[in-house]
Amino acid sequence: MYLQSYLLKRSLQTLNRHSVTVTSITLPRSSPVVHNQNMSSSALPKTMKSLLQASRKSPEVVLITSPLPTPSHPEDVLVRVHATAPCAGELQWAINFPDSVPPEKEMVPCQDLAGTVVTSPANSGLRPGDRVYCRVSAERAGAARDYALPRVSELAKIPRSLNWIEAAATPLSALTAWQALFEQGKLDAAGIKGDAGACGRNGAIRVLVTGAAGGVGSWVVQLAALAGAKAVVAVCGGDKEDAVRQLGATEVVDYRKTSIEEWVAADTEARECDLIIDMIGGKSLAGCWTAVRSGGALISINTPPDMVKPAGLDKEVAKSLFFIVKPLGSNLAEIGELIEAGKVRPTVDSVWEFGDFKKAFARLESGHAKGKIIIKVSNEA
Numbered sequence: 001m002y003l004q005s006y007l008l009k010r011s012l013q014t015l016n017r018h019s020v021t022v023t024s025i026t027l028p029r030s031s032p033v034v035h036n037q038n039m040s041s042s043a044l045p046k047t048m049k050s051l052l053q054a055s056r057k058s059p060e061v062v063l064i065t066s067p068l069p070t071p072s073h074p075e076d077v078l079v080r081v082h083a084t085a086p087c088a089g090e091l092q093w094a095i096n097f098p099d100s101v102p103p104e105k106e107m108v109p110c111q112d113l114a115g116t117v118v119t120s121p122a123n124s125g126l127r128p129g130d131r132v133y134c135r136v137s138a139e140r141a142g143a144a145r146d147y148a149l150p151r152v153s154e155l156a157k158i159p160r161s162l163n164w165i166e167a168a169a170t171p172l173s174a175l176t177a178w179q180a181l182f183e184q185g186k187l188d189a190a191g192i193k194g195d196a197g198a199c200g201r202n203g204a205i206r207v208l209v210t211g212a213a214g215g216v217g218s219w220v221v222q223l224a225a226l227a228g229a230k231a232v233v234a235v236c237g238g239d240k241e242d243a244v245r246q247l248g249a250t251e252v253v254d255y256r257k258t259s260i261e262e263w264v265a266a267d268t269e270a271r272e273c274d275l276i277i278d279m280i281g282g283k284s285l286a287g288c289w290t291a292v293r294s295g296g297a298l299i300s301i302n303t304p305p306d307m308v309k310p311a312g313l314d315k316e317v318a319k320s321l322f323f324i325v326k327p328l329g330s331n332l333a334e335i336g337e338l339i340e341a342g343k344v345r346p347t348v349d350s351v352w353e354f355g356d357f358k359k360a361f362a363r364l365e366s367g368h369a370k371g372k373i374i375i376k377v378s379n380e381a
């Protein structure tokens, strides 16, 4: 791996010195590591197509030919990828969150995958041919390539009702929403299954979500509604009102017409919320401070809330935090049960051919997606 990264870096440095635009390069094949697998990998191709972030300091993504990844960890599963999804801001993670992107990471983008198991560790419960999906930890190479190496603990089987595109649209967004509401937030997931105590507690909680029609937001709206929250306030562009109401929003704030501060101020007692989940940061998150009830919880997946707390605002909350999602297959399995029961669905904004990856990233970085942006990797997707 180190040798491979070194050689890649050297090729790119050489190319940069000669001012060549990189569109396709070939990486050397790394040595196989002995690993307990339940099928022979002799029928696999020697090389594959892959996207690569050319530098940790630049958002440029290039198309390369590289060797297949080789399992080297006891939990590694070799998966043939059919579809993947980029995450907003991911090409800046190495700069903005350097601790989450270790220097040895092979910079393959797109951590979400839907694919087929090729080889798996014995006793992993996974067999060749299984349809699986997951979020690969941001610490390791992503899934914008023909074959990827998720770990057993990250994977879950894809619900039968989802195709490859819908499956790739699910892991990161659904996991983040689940953990924001039920682990970091104070909604009780038992409410989804009708537990009377949980339903009673959830029924007293008003939830507000910014970026409500986006990848993560569309899951927050569905899961909060399903858990029986007292209200689900969706903050989004007005053109998305119908979509978020169909997902379960009970109140909608068009942020282009009304700021969150103005909306709350019009009826503070009735409109303040107990749990706020923010995707947007900046002014939007600052506005959330005015909307959270004293003693409530303010959770952002974008920015630590205390960084934008309005000066002079005299309000104590029980919790204000930023967190990073954990790539847990166990959470994904619970979400999969809800999908299978027809209670929640992923939302797909658009689907792009692999060769159109630049257009897919551009659509994502526009900041106005309605659900997930998907890149097809195999012809099966």
Ligand SMILES: NC(=O)c1ccc[n+]([C@@H]2O[C@H](COP(=O)([O-])OP(=O)(O)OC[C@H]3O[C@@H](n4cnc5c(N)ncnc54)[C@H](OP(=O)(O)O)[C@@H]3O)[C@@H](O)[C@H]2O)c1
Residues within 6 Å of the ligand: 087, 088, 089, 090, 172, 173, 176, 210, 211, 212, 213, 214, 215, 216, 217, 235, 236, 237, 238, 240, 255, 279, 280, 284, 300, 301, 302, 323, 324, 325, 364, 367, 368, 369, 370, 371, 372
């Ligand atoms: N911490 C973590 O573990 C974690 C995990 C996943 C994602 N994230 C981060 O969370 C953020 C959201 O991710 P995502 O995948 O949901 O993004 P996304 O799908 O790209 O979100 C786009 C949505 O944001 C809406 N939006 C833009 N500005 C808004 C505003 N001021 N108020 C309300 N809505 C607004 C857009 O609506 P309009 O078109 O109407 O403007 C659009 O529907 C990203 O920054 C991502 O990096 C963090």
